[in-house]
Amino acid sequence: MAKGKLFIVGLGPGEARYLIPEASDALSEAEALYGYQPYLERIPAREGQARHPSDNREELVRAGAALAHAAGGARVAMVSGGDPGVFAMAAAVIEAIEAGPAEWRALDLVIVPGITAMLAVAAKCGAPLGHDFCAISLSDNLKPWEVIEKRLRLAAQAGFAMAFYNPVSKARPHQLDTAFDILRAELPVGVPVIFGRAVGRPDERMRVVPLGHARGHMADMATCIIVGSPETRLVERPGLPALVYTPRRAGDE
Amino acid sequence: MAKGKLFIVGLGPGEARYLIPEASDALSEAEALYGYQPYLERIPAREGQARHPSDNREELVRAGAALAHAAGGARVAMVSGGDPGVFAMAAAVIEAIEAGPAEWRALDLVIVPGITAMLAVAAKCGAPLGHDFCAISLSDNLKPWEVIEKRLRLAAQAGFAMAFYNPVSKARPHQLDTAFDILRAELPVGVPVIFGRAVGRPDERMRVVPLGHARGHMADMATCIIVGSPETRLVERPGLPALVYTPRRAGDE
Numbered sequence: 161m162a163k164g165k166l167f168i169v170g171l172g173p174g175e176a177r178y179l180i181p182e183a184s185d186a187l188s189e190a191e192a193l194y195g196y197q198p199y200l201e202r203i204p205a206r207e208g209q210a211r212h213p214s215d216n217r218e219e220l221v222r223a224g225a226a227l228a229h230a231a232g233g234a235r236v237a238m239v240s241g242g243d244p245g246v247f248a249m250a251a252a253v254i255e256a257i258e259a260g261p262a263e264w265r266a267l268d269l270v271i272v273p274g275i276t277a278m279l280a281v282a283a284k285c286g287a288p289l290g291h292d293f294c295a296i297s298l299s300d301n302l303k304p305w306e307v308i309e310k311r312l313r314l315a316a317q318a319g320f321a322m323a324f325y326n327p328v329s330k331a332r333p334h335q336l337d338t339a340f341d342i343l344r345a346e347l348p349v350g351v352p353v354i355f356g357r358a359v360g361r362p363d364e365r366m367r368v369v370p371l372g373h374a375r376g377h378m379a380d381m382a383t384c385i386i387v388g389s390p391e392t393r394l395v396e397r398p399g400l401p402a403l404v405y406t407p408r409r410a411g412d413e
Numbered sequence: 414m415a416k417g418k419l420f421i422v423g424l425g426p427g428e429a430r431y432l433i434p435e436a437s438d439a440l441s442e443a444e445a446l447y448g449y450q451p452y453l454e455r456i457p458a459r460e461g462q463a464r465h466p467s468d469n470r471e472e473l474v475r476a477g478a479a480l481a482h483a484a485g486g487a488r489v490a491m492v493s494g495g496d497p498g499v500f501a502m503a504a505a506v507i508e509a510i511e512a513g514p515a516e517w518r519a520l521d522l523v524i525v526p527g528i529t530a531m532l533a534v535a536a537k538c539g540a541p542l543g544h545d546f547c548a549i550s551l552s553d554n555l556k557p558w559e560v561i562e563k564r565l566r567l568a569a570q571a572g573f574a575m576a577f578y579n580p581v582s583k584a585r586p587h588q589l590d591t592a593f594d595i596l597r598a599e600l601p602v603g604v605p606v607i608f609g610r611a612v613g614r615p616d617e618r619m620r621v622v623p624l625g626h627a628r629g630h631m632a633d634m635a636t637c638i639i640v641g642s643p644e645t646r647l648v649e650r651p652g653l654p655a656l657v658y659t660p661r662r663a664g665d666e
Contacts, residue, residue: 172433180528182430219661243528245535247661251543254658258648265650271536275433275496275526282498283423283524290504291556292564294547294573302662303544307572311545314571318564320547395511397518405507408472408500409555 164230164267167237168244168253170274171199174360178280183272190237194226195249199239219249223256227264243276247297247325277384278323281356284366286395286403288354288386291410292320298339299326305335312339316346321392321406324385328376336376336385343387344371352394352404354386355379368394368404417483417520420490421497421506423527424452427613431533436525443490447479448502452492472502476509480517496529500550500578530637531576534609537619539648539656541607541639544663545573551592552579558588565592569599574645574659577638581629589629589638596640597624605647605657607639608632621647621657 167186172178187193190209193200197213212229214222223238230236240249250271257264282289294315298308315322328336340353349372357365357380367378371387379385391410395403420439425431440446443462446453450466465482467475476491483489493502503524510517535542547568551561568575581589593606602625610618610633620631624640632638644663648656 177435177438178433178526180425180431180433185430243532243536245532245540245542247543250536250540251658251661254539254543254648254656255660257656258646265648265653269656271539273431273528273532273536275528276532279496279498279526279529283496283503283526286507286524287498287503289498289548290500290507292547292549294545294568294571295542296545307663311571311573314567315547318547318567318571319560320564393511395507395518400518403507403510403522405504407508408504410560 164233165235165270166226166230166253166267167270167272168250169237169239169272170243171202171239171241172275172360173242173277173280174358178275178360180272180274183274186237186270186272189235191234192229192236193239194222194236195239199241203239219252220256223249223253224260227253227256227260227267230267231263240274243274244271245273246276246295277325277356277359278386280359281354281384281386284356284359285354285368285401287405288352288388288392289321289323290406290408291389291391293322294320295323295325297325298335299329300332300335309342312342313346316343319389319410321389322387324387327379327383327385329381334376336379340371340374340376347371348390351390352388352392354404355383356386357383359384366401368402417486418488418523419479419483419506419520420523420525421503422490422492422525423496424455424492424494425528425613426495426530426533427611431528431613433525433527436527439490439523439525442488444487445482445489446492447475447489448492452494456492472505473509476502476506477513480506480509480513480520483520484516493527496527497524498526499529499548530578530609530612531639533612534607534637534639537609537612538607538621538654540658541605541641541645542574542576543659543661544642544644546575547573548576548578550578551588552582553585553588562595565595566599569596572642572663574642575640577640580632580636580638582634587629589632593624593627593629600624601643604643605641605645607657608636609639610636612637619654621655
């Protein structure tokens with residue numbers, strides 16, 4: 161029996177112009193694709209390549225199905241938005257491997273990185289992640305909200321710029337406002353906050369407001385938020401959006 | 414006079430298989446390339462395209478030269494390793510724009526993201542950045558070392574996995590050992606530390622050691638280091654390198 165192979169492929173933030181050649185090659189080589197349905201829809205159909213779309217909440221089930229398929233000797237690709245290692249499918253697949261049968265550990269596993277949302281949002285508006293920064297998921301599906309609050313406070317005290325993934329959902333409409341309130345207690349109200357929605361897709365929208373004016377309703381599930389550090393600055397441009405950047409020189413307090 | 418255009422292009426960690434199509438297109442469109450010499454050497458020569466290599470330390474000079482060239486009406490690309498917005502050229506260019514003549518603000522500026530080193534290193538060994546994490550430059554060229562020490566402590570207390578850029582240089586051979594000592598005072602000694610050297614290039618080398626055994630001499634300037642969080646785990650595989658991952662579920666203390 162052929163040895164199975166599982167690719168975990170990052171599609172980047174949207175259009176094909178963000179897909180690295182190694183990812184394109186993996187998608188070509190795969191006999192079957194697994195993934196959240198909207199991600200699979202981004203990939204052109206290929207003769208003889210099976211597709212196994214799934215719901216967003218079924219990460220471990222999806223991971224197990226792809227692993228079992230690959231363990232049967234197939235070349236399988238699990239697709240992920242952005243980078244598979246940043247709040248995406250790579251950790252779920254490895255969690256399934258750890259809990260699964262021994263043969264899953266013997267698979268040829270190849271993780272193909274991608275442009276994660278915060279890098280696309282940052283590139284679109286300047287260089288807000290130009291100095292030390294952190295990335296935090298605001299979802300409390302898999303961790304207590306108190307841990308998130310603690311991380312926000314410590315990140316602000318550290319002087320990190322911050323990127324927020326999963327900023328809101330229908331089940332938790334008010335937590336993003338709580339997060340901004342916590343940051344307003346730690347940071348100057350003028351710190352720029354960037355709301356990057358659907359960056360890299362046709363309906364992309366960027367908005368930059370000072371922290372004092374940042375509100376939860378400015379984000380939805382497709383938004384990646386970047387909160388600057390106290391050193392993050394705006395460079396105004398006539399007739400063009402201001403550039404937002406965090407200088408390379410920092411912390412001369 | 415034609416309106417000038419400046420691309421700031423991320424080349425990713427090494428080989429062309431990491432270069433997104435938008436970056437390839439920008440490199441094709443440019444009449445002139447600027448950048449640190451080893452990055453320019455990665456790009457195939459193109460008839461009629463001028464090259465302006467520079468030294469690693471001359472970031473602002475290089476930025477100003479590229480901006481002045483573009484302001485003359487040319488299409489110019491500044492190339493950067495990894496992602497230009499992560500400890501790379503985008504912040505330097507915008508800093509130069511802020512300090513420069515008004516015409517530089519009118520330029521068509523396009524920043525093209527790339528696969529930054531930590532994403533390539535993470536993909537190579539599993540998903541160590543699978544939960545909240547931070548990225549810190551350990552260089553004290555542009556910030557006091559005390560700021561770095563404070564950020565290390567707060568990042569450990571927050572439970573972040575951490576990626577270190579610029580971990581060592583000839584001018585500061587001992588600071589990485591100091592950084593590990595600080596982390597050993599805050600974190601379990603079994604936390605995995607990943608040394609990813611030249612990932613994405615032919616001489617790539619990966620090494621994973623527990624924090625208790627991590628030493629400064631294990632890194633050089635081409636190394637990106639990832640320090641796990643207390644929740645980061647190893648999944649052993651017979652005949653294959655262990656997978657390193659940070660579970661999606663965190664902080665149930």
